[in-house]
Amino acid sequence: MSPVTFRSVRDLPPMSRSTDTMLWNRTGSWRFLRPRYQDKVAPCAEGCPAAEDIARIQILLGQGDFEAAWLRIREENPLPGVCGRVCYHPCETACNRGEYDDPVTVNSLERFLADHAWKLGLSPPPPEPAAGGGRVAVVGAGPAGLTAAYFLLRLGHEVDLFDAREEPGGLLRYGIPEYRLPLDALAWEVGLILNEGVRFHGNRRLGSDLTWDELSGYDAVFLAVGTWKPAPLGAEGEEHAQDGLTLLEAIRQGETPEVSGKVAVIGGGNTAMDVARSLLRLGAEPAVYYRRRLQDMPALPEEIQEAREEGIPFQTLLAPKRIEPLPQGGFRLVLTTMEILDEDEGGRPRAVPSGHPDVEVEVDAVVTAIGAGPSQGAPAEVTGEGLVAEGLHLKRIAPEGEWAARPPVLVGGDLVNDRKAVVTAIASGKEAALVIDTRLRGRDATSIWPSIRVGRKGGVSMNRYLSGDRAAQQDHVVRYDELNTIYFRFQERRERPRITLEERRTGFDEVKMRISASLALKESERCFHCGQCDQCDNCYLFCPDVSVLRDLRAGTREINYDYCKGCGVCVVECPRNAMILEEEPR
Amino acid sequence: MVEIRFHGRGGQGAVVASNILAAACFIEGKYVQAFPAFGVERRGAPVEAYIRIDDRKIHLRTNVYTPDHVVVLDPTLIEVVDVTRGLKPGATLLLNTDKLPNAYPRFTSFRVATVDASRIALRHRLGSRTHPIVNTAILGAFARVTGLVSVDAVCEAIQEEVPSHHEANIAAAREAYETVVLPEAPAEAAP
């Protein structure tokens, strides 16, 4: 460019303005730092054992594309309607918004998306056929088995799904009460999985109606039969107690158990809450007895809170010692008073007898809900040393002895998970599908595993497994202090509404109500979309070089490196850390 | 030119009353100019609003000092504010009160008319017991007492200027037109 010299006022533009275009001035050459769009992992996604890409799901939800959001969940989890009701939602515990005001109600929004799809009768696109698959047997049609079947089928395998009971669903169908998980909601979601071509075989109990000979004809077996066997109470006269899970199953089967009057429910987990609350709804007077303190209960805090709201008394630091039948009917329950000493090896508070006098109560029935062992028919190896690790939520029966001649047997769900929950069972199912797929296709699972893991301690992602460029995937989990929260505003967390206490005490109607689309949109607005570009366009607005190029149709952003001077304001002003600033390669 | 002063309390609608009256006179072909007392308005505090009406274009842009008529929207103001300040002798003083004109012997040099606009407003569900919206009712009474504008024009202006409850406001204006208690001994008509 040659300098322009103005000889007279007539030659001058009206204001101080270059006469020529400035396009020649490629200010990008001045840059020594380079901004780049880079999606990162939101802590919710890392927190979710099913590795749901929650931030992306919230972006789609916020755009009003409820179907796409629902399908995005189903890329990682075929049971959002179930999880949206019963999940312990570690995503909300991990939510960065919790450090700002309150976590986003991810769980409630997940249910909203599933219910929306259910209400509209949406169905996912059919799986694309894939050649070279094998035949896989999935034993146990609970959340782990259903998930494994769903993914295996989508990965191109033939799947036979066996269950000891008549209908699929496992604990979801026979263990969780109606007021938490209505049968019709479950049936819809299970139906979506089976309709894709999974062959379901009911009333086939392993060990009696299903033999290892038959299973040996498959290329691989996934075993997820759950833990239905009652655990011993360890109290004198425990034969007088009823098993809680059996009771819940009877209710789910439509029976009305003959339990009335005062009932002692022993335990502090979700099953104890389910039993006590179901009994209340049947007209009994349940009371919960737990050996540790209220804050030590493994049940979900909201389950405990809802049980207490419904008026169920909780007696803590009491461990059953003896159950004595009374001549006039009923029982005397003798309880040892406990105290908390310190933590045991697992970090749980240790309860020991306090030395104070025993407590005695007279009750009409005692029901136990203190955990359970592997279901009837499960091979002995699942409890002992016979397992080798395969994944975060997956083990395999060591191929030794008679197992050496059998196809690989992977074990998941409550049989192996430390945290026995629906979502960890789902994680088991997905990992099983991945491991089986890699094995049958002759791939090396161990090399793939790190690249499909979400974050550093999260679950594995089917989306990442299926998408080619896994090396580009980030494991950077966005921390709260990496956000630019000036662009967010305080907004109250909106809990989903519940039916009235009166309705809760007298019937099995679902406690948590459906939320409206407008409420869902409002709540979704609260999501920071940590590490995910949601096209807020702060970069575009702030860029002093007009070097953020928007493709509004594709919804993408690019940096024009011809002119970007690398000032970094886009990166600093990105509210959600979806950009990085790197040293310019020289 | 006729000058009128409205007395009210912030939030009662005195300014709106002057605007409706301006619109009503405009409908009847008059030149008008309506404005509030220039100041900081606060709810409940005494406020004033003014209107000038003339057959010719109004050039004068000053405060109103010697009104020809005064309208008092809030009965409690009568004891608080000098409502007859600058009022020309023989001028009309229209009061919203449940009393009769002869209850105000100190105003005998003026034509005192009274109307229970608060009761009328409440009957038509305009405002609340503590805050009746009396501005439309009082304008109906004003039309009757002064003859400066027809009640029909007032009603038409209400339709234009009031954002809601047109029927109730019009009904209130008409009722006040009918029930206003006229001055006992009509003094000489104000200009």
Next chain:
Amino acid sequence: MRRVLEGSHAVSHAVELARVKVISAYPITPQTHIVERLAELVADGVLDARFIRVESEHSAMAAVIGAASAGARSFTASSSHGLALMHEMLHWAAGARLPVVMAEVNRAMGPGWNIWADQTDSLSQRDTGWIQLYCEDVQEVLDTILIAYKLAERVSLPAMVVLDAFFLSHTYEPVEVPEQDEVDAFLPAWEPTEILDPADPHAFNQLASPEYYMEFRYKIQQAMEDALRAHDEIDAEFGRRFGRSYGAVHRIPCREGERAPLALVTTGSVTGTARVAQAALRQKGIGVDVVKLKLFRPFPHEEIRRVLGPYDRVIVLDRNISFGSGGIFASEIRAALALRGEQPAVYPFVAGLGGRDITPQTIESVVARALGDEPPSDILWEGLKL
């Protein structure tokens, strides 16, 4: 259509008729009603414009500067301290040659805190390069917004339409609201020549070295001088289309076809009251011609000399003060008259500061003083409680 409109809303409707594309403003009494109504019009979809909310008047002016740079017809409104806060950006708008239009409601500067009519706020912005137009009544306010856009866009300078606090901003009176198609014919879409366009980037408002800076200032002065002529043309065109025109300097003779011995120069809404006082004085046998000054920037020097030169005595009524000097209009008028040797005696009265009422009696009083034995002075106070 003829309607009874509040002065503020007359501004809003004029902005609507002008098909303004971007509005940005910050509320301040007594200007607030203008932008409140505009915000409603935009929110209701009546006006197809962007309303940019900002945190200060400085930002409001910055926002409309940005909008106008990109070629959008833009509007803002302010008053008093709000206008003062815009000061830096006012220079920018003019230097960048952007035809932004602003409604400026004349309000006193504090302290003491005062929300009433006083011209010192707008006159303090005299040297920013903005066209300034002062209005007498609500009709003129509405019309002048439309005239201002045409004028501003013709000469590429920003324009301020000035109206008195309360006397105009809060007064309802009958206004003729022109039809949209008539306004469209008078004021077509703005066709800017210098647009900030990312596809064809230029460096705007960059460094102007001593070598060129003076020439850019000269260009602004030239544009201002062009604006004098342009104003008269546009005002005349407005008159042809709508039947109303105002003139940069408008003489209202006491008796048609005659020249009274005394001229009274007024600005803003006081002109109306002066018309009333003129009639009353005529009744008393005192002849006063009222001279209404509408256009203050560019200052119509020649017109002032032509109109006021022949008088023996000229009163200038200033509702403003430049401390240490006196009434600002008076000082400009005296300066204009001084170009020729022989000139009238100018009586520079300061009155009505901070909203003190200027009544017909006030005007009769200054006339009496100018016609009596008032000694010549650089500043004369009227109505001062000494």
